[in-house]
Amino acid sequence: MLNFNYSIPTKIFFGKDQIKVLGKEIKKYGSKVLLAYGGGSIKKIGLYGEVIKILNEENIPFWELSGIEPNPRIESVREGIRICRENDIDFILPVGGGSTIDCAKVIAAGFFYEGDPWDLVIRKAKIEKVLPIASVLTLAATGSEMDAGAVITNPETKQKLGVGHPDMAPKFSILDPTYTFSVPASQTAAGTADIMSHILESYFSNNKDAFVQDKIAEGLLKTCIKYGPIAIKEPDNYEARANLMWASSLAINGLIRYGKEAIWSVHPLQHELGAYYDITHGVGLAILTPHWMRHVLSDSTVEKFVEYGKNVWDIKDDKYDYDIANEAIDKTQEFFKSLGIPTTLRELGIGEENLEKMARAVTNYNGGTVGSYKPLSYEDVLEIYKKAL
Ligand code: NZQ
Ligand code: ZN
Numbered sequence: 001m002l003n004f005n006y007s008i009p010t011k012i013f014f015g016k017d018q019i020k021v022l023g024k025e026i027k028k029y030g031s032k033v034l035l036a037y038g039g040g041s042i043k044k045i046g047l048y049g050e051v052i053k054i055l056n057e058e059n060i061p062f063w064e065l066s067g068i069e070p071n072p073r074i075e076s077v078r079e080g081i082r083i084c085r086e087n088d089i090d091f092i093l094p095v096g097g098g099s100t101i102d103c104a105k106v107i108a109a110g111f112f113y114e115g116d117p118w119d120l121v122i123r124k125a126k127i128e129k130v131l132p133i134a135s136v137l138t139l140a141a142t143g144s145e146m147d148a149g150a151v152i153t154n155p156e157t158k159q160k161l162g163v164g165h166p167d168m169a170p171k172f173s174i175l176d177p178t179y180t181f182s183v184p185a186s187q188t189a190a191g192t193a194d195i196m197s198h199i200l201e202s203y204f205s206n207n208k209d210a211f212v213q214d215k216i217a218e219g220l221l222k223t224c225i226k227y228g229p230i231a232i233k234e235p236d237n238y239e240a241r242a243n244l245m246w247a248s249s250l251a252i253n254g255l256i257r258y259g260k261e262a263i264w265s266v267h268p269l270q271h272e273l274g275a276y277y278d279i280t281h282g283v284g285l286a287i288l289t290p291h292w293m294r295h296v297l298s299d300s301t302v303e304k305f306v307e308y309g310k311n312v313w314d315i316k317d318d319k320y321d322y323d324i325a326n327e328a329i330d331k332t333q334e335f336f337k338s339l340g341i342p343t344t345l346r347e348l349g350i351g352e353e354n355l356e357k358m359a360r361a362v363t364n365y366n367g368g369t370v371g372s373y374k375p376l377s378y379e380d381v382l383e384i385y386k387k388a389l
Contacts, residue, residue, distance in 0.1 A: 001210050001259035008253050010146045011172040014246065016238075018174050019050055019136065023058030025172050029132040030091025033062040034084055036104045038070070038096045042138060045182045051095055051136065063087050065107075068096070071274050071281070072103035074154045077117050080107035084131070092133040097187075098142025098281075101135045102150035105168040108133045121152050121163045130167035138179045140244040141191030141282060143198060143252030145173040153275060160275035161365075162267075175249065177241035185232045189339035190282030192228035192244065196221060197266055197285040198251040204296075204304060204373045205262040217256045218311045223247045225312070228339055265371025266292050269381060272358040279348050286336035287345055291387040293329045296374040297322075305329070345389050355385045 013021050026033060033055065042048045055062050065080045083089065084107060094104035108131040110117030119125040137145045144150065149164040183191070203217040223243050230240040250256070269292070270284040297305055302321045309315040309328030317324070337343050359381040362370055369375035376384070 002207065002261065004258040006254075006258060007166070008146065008169075008255065009166075010170045010253070012146065012175060012249065013172060014175045015242075016176055016178055018176050019047075019054065022051065022054045022136070022174065023060060025134065026060060026091060026093065027058070029134070029171050030089075031060070032087060032089045032091065033060055034065055034080060034089045034092045034104075034107070035062050036065045036068060036080060036092060036094040036096075036100055036107070038066075038068045038100050040066075041182065042095050045138070045179060047095060047136070047138065047179055051093075062093075063089060065103075068094075068100045068103045070097075070099045071153045071160065071278055072099040072151075074118050074121070074152055076103050077106045077110055077152060080104070081110045081117060084111050090131060092131055093136070094133065095136040095138065097137070097139035098144040098151075101133075101137070101142070101144040101170070102152065104133050104135070105130075105144070105150040106152055106163065107131075109163075109165060109168060118152075118154055121154070121161050122159070123163075127163070127165040127168075130165055132171050133168070135170045135173045136179070137173055137175050137245070139183050139187060139191055140180055140241070140248040141187075141194040143195070143248050145170060145175065146249040146253040151271065153278075155278075158275050159361075160271040162271070173249075175245050177238055177245050178236075180231075180241045180245060181236040183235070185235075185340060187280070188231050188235070188244075189228065189336075189341050190280045190286070191248070192224050192231075192282070192339060193286035193289075193336055193341060194282035195244065195248050195251045196224045197282070197289055199224075199256065200289065201264040201267060202257040202260060202262040203308070204265075204301075205260040206373060207260045210259045213256045213259060214307075216250070220247050220251055220256070221312045225335060232339060261372050263372035265296075265373055265376060268362050268366060268370050269358075269384065272362045273345070273350065276354050276358060277348065277350055279350075283341055283348065286339075286341045287343060287348075287388050288384065289336075290329050290333035291384050293332065294326075295376075295380060295384050295387070297325055297329070298374070301374065345385070350389070352386075352389065355382060355389075359385060
């Protein structure tokens with residue numbers, strides 16, 4: 001196991017009616033709030049009204065940024081920074097899914113930067129200081145509620161990139177599974193695939209001795225496999241929504257990645273698709289993941305795939321290693337399909353037109369190769385994209 005410094009600073013308030021702590025908690029960090037949200041789902045479920053009521057009752061002045069897009073755009077970040085500066089806002093409260101939380105994080109960082117916030121995303125400038133943020137989560141997927149990263153899209157340059165800073169981690173997050181009852185089947189499926197992808201990105205690493213982390217990872221994967229289908233069939237099943245929600249946070253908050261070298265492979269490929277085609281993040285991951293797995297399966301990785309097959313998919317140990325590994329990959333693909341997720345890029349309207357450009361961009365941006373498990377060259381990436389068509 002590699003050395004690591006454990007720090008997961010976000011305080012979690014988990015469960016039904018935990019929103020009651022909101023006013024008191026905000027007052028620990030700020031006095032003027034930017035309430036950030038997406039296209040209106042929080043109004044439909046009554047959460048917007050609940051939050052406004054609390055802010056009013058607690059005499060906390062607030063301003064609003066609405067309409068944050070799925071795959072949040074740099075334009076929304078710019079608008080949020082403008083509102084914050086004009087009104088001396090000192091605390092950001094995103095209420096929604098990963099897109100809303102990510103946008104809020106970069107508003108919080110961009111507030112202290114004089115230039116264009118896109119500079120921070122492309123690492124032309126460094127994040128020095130960040131306004132405090134806290135989140136109220138409504139979709140189990142990205143883990144943004146408990147991590148220090150954000151992913152922002154610039155449609156003009158056709159880039160979707162991740163950015164992070166320890167101070168971008170929410171001070172606290174409210175995780176009430178009942179807020180996710182209204183998440184439609186397609187987003188529940190995409191969210192489940194996203195959580196699984198976060199786990200797999202850390203699970204498949206070249207460190208063979210992080211037993212604790214890998215057993216937690218396997219448990220989290222089994223949680224998604226058990227509860228993803230239940231949440232789709234019974235949207236208001238509390239047990240299913242609660243388990244997915246907590247798995248979402250644990251998958252990416254550092255817990256299963258500490259002590260391992262795990263530079264992600266599939267996410268950068270998916271972010272490129274997102275930049276060009278604005279597709280749902282978890283859908284792209286579900287399509288790419290099995291093809292990435294088949295591409296990296298080799299004599300040096302087969303042992304890990306056997307472990308994955310036996311411990312996650314309960315495949316019997318009575319076959320050759322490669323048969324177990326291939327069955328595990330097939331089961332992964334079948335599972336995503338069973339959730340109703342498309343299995344090919346063509347189903348999303350993606351053809352061959354930009355594959356080479358995307359493969360070039362993602363390898364160049366990552367310094368020549370993508371990921372650390374089996375570093376992917378331009379040719380590797382292109383082949384994975386082509387197989388996923
Ligand atoms: O905009 P509203 O009206 O709120 O509707 C949203 C949106 O249309 C809807 N939704 C959210 N909660 C709902 C709901 N609908 C009904 N009931 C609810 N309770 O769902 C749609 C998708 O929302 P979005 O926030 O875009 O989804 P998600 O949470 O999957 O976030 C995706 C974004 O996060 C990034 C992705 O790349 C993508 O841009 N990621 C962020 C990460 C991070 N910060 O660590 C890591 C991830 O790997 C990922 O890259
Ligand atoms: Zn993801």
